[in-house]
Amino acid sequence: MNGRLKIGITCYPTLGGSGVVATELGKLLAEKGHEVHFITHSMPFRLGKFHKNIFYHEVEVNDYYVFKYPPYDLSLASKLAQVAQLEGLDLLHVHYAIPHAVCALIARQMVGSQLKVVTTLHGTDITVLAHDESLKDLIRYAINQSDAVTAVSEDLIRETRELLAIEKPIDLAYNFVDKRVYYPRDVEKLRREFAHPHEKILIHISNFRPVKRVLDVVETFSLVSKDIPSRLLFVGEGPELSKVHCKVKELGLLDKVTFCGKQDDVAQLLSLADVMLLPSEKESFGLVALEAMACGVPTIASNAGGIPELITHGETGFLADIGDTEKMAAYVKLLLNDEKLYETVKKACLHRARTTFCNERIMAQYEEIYYRVLERELPEDLTNKLTCLG
Template identity: 45%
Template sequence: SPPYTLALATKMAEVAERAGLDLLHVHYALPHAISGILAREMSDGNGVRLKVVTTLHGTDITIVGQDRSYLPITRWGIEQSDAVTAVSRYLTEMTFRELGVRRKVETIPNFVDPKRYTPDGASSYARTLVREGEAAIVHVSNFRPVKRIGDVLKVFDRIRRKIPARLLLIGDGPQRSLAERLARDLGFEDRATFLGNVVAIETVLPVGKLLLLPSDVESFGLAALEAMACGVPVIGTSAGGLPEVVEDGA
């Protein structure tokens, strides 16, 4: 089968021609901006001038940080896009500094639908997760090292020694088994509920009393915005784009 980037470019061009599209909005420079630009060039040969708008979320900088050989093609994908946005001022500045991009990048923050994310939107199932009198402490992540899941559990261990509390962990990833083991080692396995990936997260967040987000870095921190929209206060690190979302002391 053809490489994903080429197969995607072909499909983009086909869909654009069939639907009469004027614009492709792609997320991430690698690989989607590259595919979009290839689709634009293919469509241009058919007399159609597509525009490609690329939104950066931070993974591109992470990839280049891990392997500098990706720098030229990442930068090319960004600079050849017709317009580029980034989800935080922090990420915009990092794009200039780390990738050497010289074109305009506009900051457009992530957002949530306030009709979906509300303080009174908890489902009946979510309410069964917390016993009466317990404070629900919530963490949402992909369980990767950058999320510092070990610190989440250690903070909760201190909380539950002071007040009745339950830890709700939403998401999945490579350090989930480590987190489950640490909960057992710290003696609160019965107070930690691992929910895995939750499709309608807005139906669970409102039962929380606090969201913990001690990440090493966040390009934006969408989980924090979702929690606050549901009326849940957030404690997070002053790292990356998170201070643009969570106002200290507010």
């Protein structure tokens, strides 16, 4: 194709929103005809089968005896430079400021300034790591030295500027879903395995870290189930899982709660649900809520971080203060007891997911950024796409 780019992508390849978005973006870019090279310590879990125009380069860590800890960062920087030189990469798109952006900057120093670095901030590098005084200067350096920086929400951009005194332009590039994957599925038969026809299904998906406030999910469901016949599905694993088990048992909900464990393909499970619960105390965006939205499932969430940029209160879901499980339960019951309201919210969810957060829109944004930092003219098809998307 005219304007074909060679792009290196580095992300955390395991389960997690940043890895999902980075991998899905790479797949979309490859479909468009760009050449995409994933440079990570293991195969990104969303890659799986063979994809045309996608290549994988494993970062192998040297466990030389003089090192107290295996130097992954140095190995990654070396591998990034090696792949950039051998494959003639135009740019590196790295997800997270540290260690990935720092490693990319070292690689650029080794290869030359013609190799551009685009850094995407997903949250943890700002909301957690930037509060550590020993890391703050390093994160600031990674951001300021990148050729372009993007963030997944306005709230994350605001926090980045406030914490690190960043004046450099930061592009807003929301997370996205591929509407060919996330859409309301016909799951009538599968639904019978989880609930009776008269029961509603609530769902929560996360890594069960304390910040997700998963115990609030149990409390909210307990309040809902007293008035509405319902079931709760937990998807994922993490450090709070044992506490959740204990809480479920304590409240006498064992026969109403199903623990599904980690699941790579959640579109089917989301289509089973009537409502998503996301009571996090911090959430830079809330990708699982967007995935639910794209499947026509409204979310009841906390009014935290970037969530209000995704969920419009009373239109595509409902927001409550962090920890207010009574209010969250009241919103769930309001939705499930009013069929007309539920259908209105469901339609609004589908429309917003397919427009504001669709794959075509966000990919076109990233392509525009790539051509900008490379100082190349936009291909005609991209110019037309950006014009159509507004």
